[in-house]
Amino acid sequence: MELNKSNIMVATDGSQASKQAFFQAVEFFEYKNIFNQIIVAHVSDQQKTYLPFEFQSTTIYEDYKIELLSRYPEANYQLVFQEKAQGQENIRNQILTIAGDLNVGYLIVGFNGRKGLKQDVTLLGQTVRNSVYNSKVPLIAVKKLYKRDETNGFKFVVCIDGSKKSYKSLESAVALSFDERDSLLICFAPTPDREAFGTTIKTKVEEFMTKYQRKWQYKQLDSSYRAIENVIEMINNSDDLDFVVFGSNGYRAQLENKTFFGSTADELLKKAKANIIMVP
16 A cells, blocks of 8 residues: 655654654654655744753754754755744644645654653643644654564554544555564454444455455454443553554544544543554
8 A cells, every 4th residue: 555655744842752753753764665755843932942952943953954864865854943933823733734734644743742751641742632633644643662673563453443534544554564574453342332343344354454465363352331441451461562543533423424533532542552643
């Protein structure tokens, strides 16, 4: 599956979390036949004169310039550093505007910001919250840096519920699992009223996956009125699931013809220990 040669973009604020997000982007970008460019974007606010040296725009620019120059020809990357525009509500919205303007296929952010880990790890930072709720492009929120090695690739778990968004998420996971070492676990976690749809969903998944040479398996969890808890438990009890892929909303939103950010997506974002890939 092609990604139509889009770009991959990292939003940075100079924090260690955003640097980790950059290195995760590098892991995906190493295959240059997938993405055109890797973009590092930063929006500064002149009113924040109190920021320490390492968080100042010029420092961040020089840091990433060195990182990119040491890896790629100039044609393979962009550094997009802007001042907060007049009338712009906040920096986070300006980052999303940049992503929309530059043919970005995936926007990558650190799960935490300059303040680091929160005492309550389920509390979202402002950048992550704004990005997942408002991004028009798929978003990767990085909690931990994962790398392929000589024998092991990335392991993706794809949450599927029969909705169009969940199949779109599967397409995204297939596109990103381009290395022969990568693997997919496609998971259906039904509520009792949806359990009977398992056979139909499995058949559709099988038909879709026959078109691609990927290592994959399908798993249906036991039905539960709190099905999402089963998914999170499965992810968090596993030592080898790197990315969880899901749509910004699911079957209920599709039935109601609404575009709200779903409660299932919200819980996965907050509680799953794997890195997040959210498909809008």
